[in-house]
Amino acid sequence: MRAAAIPLLLLTGLAACSAYPADPPTRSARAQAQIARELAGRVPGKPVSCLSNWRSNDMVTVDDRTLLFRNGRTTYVNHLRGSCTNLGFGGYALLTKQFGGLGLCDGDVARVIDTASGFTVGSCAIGEFVPYTRVANR
Template sequence: MRIWMIGLAALTLAACESTMEPTGRSERDQAIYDRELAGKVAGKVEKCLPLHRSRDMEVIDDHTILFRDGNTVYVNTTLGDCNNMSDDSYALVTRNVGPQLCRGDLATVTDASSGMTVGSCSLGDFVPYRPAS
């Protein structure tokens, strides 16, 4: 009986593993990401981004947000996936304390028509990408 249970557990685990989808970016999302960072080099990681630098935002996928400030692009990889964040029918709403967005601030994905929350996550570090000298 015990061997049968171990075998069943192993079979169940194998079935789950084979049905998991990869979490990579789509070709379209990767092309946008590559285009935005082309010719730029990563700078020192920043924990916060002043709000005046975060006005031009583009969601790449369910865990990557780009913030443009002039020639600099800040990449934020969220702490966990923000389900539905990359769906154009939803809005990303950030909640912050003070005049900046910081690592750990809550971001919620909201249905624009109903106001219902459909996903959430925390912001990660902000990595600035600036033109190579």
């Protein structure tokens, strides 16, 4: 009897996790304004899975779940899969580690590091990169 109860409890717990979809996270007014400024005059393109050539000093942290990557006339928006806790606050840095390839790709795990102590204080997965390209003047 006890052996049958454990799987039943596990299934009940799993059903509770998927019963209600998570509400989309809200973005602060500051983050919304920053994104609007960065993407003004740009139009979105088809998402890409990887940025093969990027420099960390071209990465802009908007908040705990949004990164921007500037590359010439294109700015890539990345909505992280989950929240990288503390990333949006000063004193923390995003450290990525890729295995088996070049660049930064959808699904790569990034760690948030406290720059004073060097300790990992959070982590999250990188999402797709949506390119926003400046509209050419006619």
